[in-house]
């Protein structure tokens with residue numbers, strides 16, 4: 428079916444920056460620089476600067492970033508790790524795949540882990556917590572860092588959806604700190620439809636810990652120290668391609684402007700929809716935190732009726748997480764009852780949100796929604 432407004436439009440995005448992307452391609456290809464070369468290092472430096480950490484290490488995916496972080500922290504058999512009940516499944520799978528047990532915690536109205544419910548999930552086996560900054564809005568890192576200190580937990584930020592988001596750290600003279608710079612690591616995904624998307628899989632960790640950076644640099648390359656040739660452990664093959672790094676470096680320069688554009692689109696949705704009582708919009712009143720709108724997720728009481736109406740009227744929406752990941756039997760996860768996650772799973776609908784979209788297209792989405800509600 429041909430949608431009148433696409434959820435994302437990668438070809439249109441490419442045309443916006445075609446000259447620079449093509450130049451990066453020809454430069455990398457004509458030099459033959461494919462693996463662990465200058466473009467990767469340059470991108471890593473620029474990413475670390477953007478996030479505000481000392482190091483960034485390019486990996487093959489966001490999953491690998493979570494996996495490497497857990498390994499760097501020495502988490503494995505017998506350990507428990509706190510994760511939100513509402514997130515992309517990879518957050519929990521990375522924990523299971525290092526042999527540890529994810530302990531799920533319900534989320535709040537902002538889709539992020541409910542800090543009031545974290546303490547009851549902590550046991551004497553709890554070693555780490557993975558807050559997820561979902562949709563472009565940070566979890567309350569001030570409270571999470573306090574809890575982590577109190578219970579001596581490692582913090583690994585799943586920041587895959589929140590590159591550029593920030594929060595004021597009122598513990599440290601109200602300094603504004605970006606997502607991915609608070610915990611032991613920040614984990615990033617460059618999957619094509621993320622804030623900063625490549626043309627295939629990609630990921631990274633950011634960290635201020637030199638040991639963690641060295642660990643990840645070796646482990647992404649089968650455990651090998653590339654200078655000495657020494658193997659420092661049984662590693663993996665999960666290096667970010669030099670070609671992808673060159674593309675991502677081009678896009679990273681656009682990111683600050685693209686974030687502003689996303690915020691503009693969010694305001695346009697807000698102005699068009701805020702009088703509809705049955706629709707919950709993702710605008711939160713916390714002056715300490717900003718929203719970079721990786722996704723614009725609304726909650727409609729009408730659930731599938733709402734999303735199907737949009738699709739039938741030419742608006743491509745994304746309905747994710749109708750069945751919470753912990754309800755998939757093969758994953759063998761403990762469902763301790765997560766009422767907010769269950770309620771929002773029936774109601775969530777992601778509206779088109781990307782930097783390719785025009786104001787007219789946003790207005791069309793608004794008009795279809797208003798029509799649905801008889802406005």
Ligand SMILES: *Cc1c(COP(=O)(O)O)cnc(C)c1O
Pocket residue numbers: 487488489490491514515517518559561585587588615616617618628629630
């Ligand atoms: C995308 C995403 C991941 C995984 O990233 P991949 O690059 O697809 O492995 C993990 N967590 C969250 C919250 C994500 O959105």
